[in-house]
Amino acid sequence: MSEKPKYVEKETKRVDVWRYKKYMCKAKIIDIKTGKRIVLLNSKDATAHDIYLGYRTELKLGKKNTIVIVDTSNEMVKPGEVGIYSDAAEELGAKNGDTIEILHMNRPESIEYIKKKMDGKTLTPTEISSIVNEIMDGRLNDVETAAWVSGVYINGMSDDEIIALADATVKSGDKLDLGKHPVVDKHCAGGVSGNRTTMIVVPIIAASGIYIPKTSSRAITSASGTADTMEVLSDVTFSVDELKDIALKARGAMVWGGGMKLAPVDDKLIRIRNPLSLDPEGMLLASILGKKKCVGAEYVIVDLPVGRGAKINDEARAKELAKHFIKIGTEMGMKIEALITDGAEPIGNGIGPALECRDVLQVLEGTGPEDLKHKSCMMAGKLLELCGKASVGQGHGIALKLLENGKALAKMKEIIELQGGNPKVKSDSMPIGEYTYDVKSQVDGQIFHIDNKVISKIARLAGAPFDKGAGIYLHCLRGDSIRKGNNLFTIHAESEPKLGFAIKALENLEPIEMRKMILGTMR
């Protein structure tokens, strides 16, 4: 072995070889529906085969296969057995005693791209789409998905990355194609209690002859989402085909976005973003504009409420975000107008599903809170101008007319009926919670601030949004002068204990702040 070394040219090939590692187990069906794809392996068995708690593994039976998460146990399954909960068993068609092949799953390729984003690098559209696809396939676990959200939150995304993410979001699910034009849509950044403009804008726009197949969300931390509120009047859970039927008939619809497979990857991310309230701007834009694209929207109004207690605190930030919405939306082929609105205080008087419905129906009937009516007509007017149905400056007038001549109310009733509700519904028949508590002012003074988050919290403690009748009715607005003993607001609940939670919380909360000089102290 002492002669001159030789050169041996051979290209290096890197393939994931864990795949070769597999073993056979006898199925033990566990008759419990978990809603998750989990299997139980005997702890010792699993270790011997290099499989650990929380690992993703592939199960094969004949030609069927499924990806599952491994749980381990010594009590439930013996060595040589695999415990399969009924969900995965159905998917595999597995029966007790079947021989199941257990394979190591290849490391999901998108893990590399998540790491790349965490390292501050820019991802290609293919890499982004790989991440979205592997989230959809259940190949990425919670920890990996959390790292993805964290990476995007901290390092941000370029406009190209955002567009790629929006595209991948659109491709992750179904699409609505009405085959009609124009299709318009609206979006609100949220955070303002009682802000149910959608339920007035949609009937106005549909009454004008424009298509607006609106999907909305349910509340996550607020007292009610548009879908929760609309649900007081009709069903909101429909398939894409059903939404199409409704929208083709009435030109408008108001359904729950989570009930169909439009941009479903977004629903998977909510559980991850929620605990830390992580809303990375890029993900927000991709998610919102992706969803608008999914329903075929060509013209979109974006409502960005700004102010103390709103999601966006200052106008400069709102303007930046507005520009970003317009830029990304335009590149995606949509025409966007962003409205920066006053979001410091709740809109309307009612907060909570039924109480909000009452405000909405009152506005459509010709009465109701002025602020809700005005904002809704402003937004509908802007939409009419944006899509060319009204010339600039004329939109608000047209919208107001459709409201005042009863056409919007008639349209609302048509939509309610198509969505399975009672078209004869009136504002005075709303199922408002009968357990009530009046909160009175303990001082003379002027209303300085009504806090959206605190109001939401109280409404939620009282049972909203699950208890449709629970919530808050505000008797006053910012700027009102108040006498000691005047009613500030009333809490409504459907049960005495829940009313009790809300009342008790008042000891530590300040939902309505009177005018004062010292806003806080530090030491």
Added chain:
Amino acid sequence: MSEKPKYVEKETKRVDVWRYKKYMCKAKIIDIKTGKRIVLLNSKDATAHDIYLGYRTELKLGKKNTIVIVDTSNEMVKPGEVGIYSDAAEELGAKNGDTIEILHMNRPESIEYIKKKMDGKTLTPTEISSIVNEIMDGRLNDVETAAWVSGVYINGMSDDEIIALADATVKSGDKLDLGKHPVVDKHCAGGVSGNRTTMIVVPIIAASGIYIPKTSSRAITSASGTADTMEVLSDVTFSVDELKDIALKARGAMVWGGGMKLAPVDDKLIRIRNPLSLDPEGMLLASILGKKKCVGAEYVIVDLPVGRGAKINDEARAKELAKHFIKIGTEMGMKIEALITDGAEPIGNGIGPALECRDVLQVLEGTGPEDLKHKSCMMAGKLLELCGKASVGQGHGIALKLLENGKALAKMKEIIELQGGNPKVKSDSMPIGEYTYDVKSQVDGQIFHIDNKVISKIARLAGAPFDKGAGIYLHCLRGDSIRKGNNLFTIHAESEPKLGFAIKALENLEPIEMRKMILGTMR
């Protein structure tokens, strides 16, 4: 209400009020040990009470309480019931039909600090300790913990933050206090196959009269960790008190760190860091130095292997890391010496628990691989010099003498016996896997590189570290000139299927690279 507004001075107080929300359920004990604190609520019931899948909730029964994660089901539990798996039931002392109080848990306070780190800000020691405590209490879920790791990975930590994290890590568990001095320790950054210097350094140091109560880890992705390899010779799972007894008797011990409550927060983070191989430097330093502090170490040698295929790729990076170890260690009151070592290739011939043990025992018996022997004596020598037992330049000689005069072997046997093993063990009685496969060179040439990661992968496919006899025996070293047909390495396994996995993987892997010009191509 038209008079002049008044000022009302009142301080704002913010308290978490979700706590008020609670409800009562009848316990339904589910006789399954899950190892986790999970309860099942009826889906509809949960939603009605504003509790969702994955939420943390507190259960109360009399004066006992526990924090659990909520799972939901319609099949397993009826409305008004709470399904409690046997683990949590025992903790609460709950029986079927007991009335359990279910409370919303306050939002963990450390979530705010995790967000603060993600926003690029610096945390105070109190904030860091709050995060560590809430991880330990099970108050933070996987998603939140992943966000913490991601935030630290991307934004880094200041030295003060690292020290605070190390302190919190130490406080999270038990401590070893031998009441003797000096106590020394060693740490290796890892990634080098077969690098079992600990099992030679510990007996040498203990034989010299210095205390070295060594805790080691098990393999995560490699073929074997020191704890896995030592386990061939004796038990490695001991309590802190048992470790104290062994170390006071023999002055040295080699136990599994994960088996006791030394810095246990670290074990909780491994499951989070592992899937993405996230090893933020700050966490790494806090974890390693925290563990050394826990065993009372005053003098510590840190081995930083560098090279192609090692964890650290270049020397500049290794030097930076070395400085950081020294700085943080010094501030924590320890004397640190960092050794930058050649980590490009495996050390010794055996890779896998029993094969490594054979190398170690051979070195102690006076034969064995030269590289392993030399590196171990170098490290032991440095430790002796660092703690003042040897003057500078004399350490290596003293270590070599303790090896050659058999004192280190005698000490090893003493430790093996104290840890419940057979002190008469010899290198030729190791349980090497009997299913073997020789890999021969297909060309004439010179060994250019032996890849640690690929070697580990093959050993692991063959069954290591669970199958103690599985692994690889290397017949050649970097630089050796090889003839076509010469043995490069032998794969050992304890079963034919596992040997098969390893052999099949060879089709796609290049564990040993012959000298070549083109190292890779791109297009």
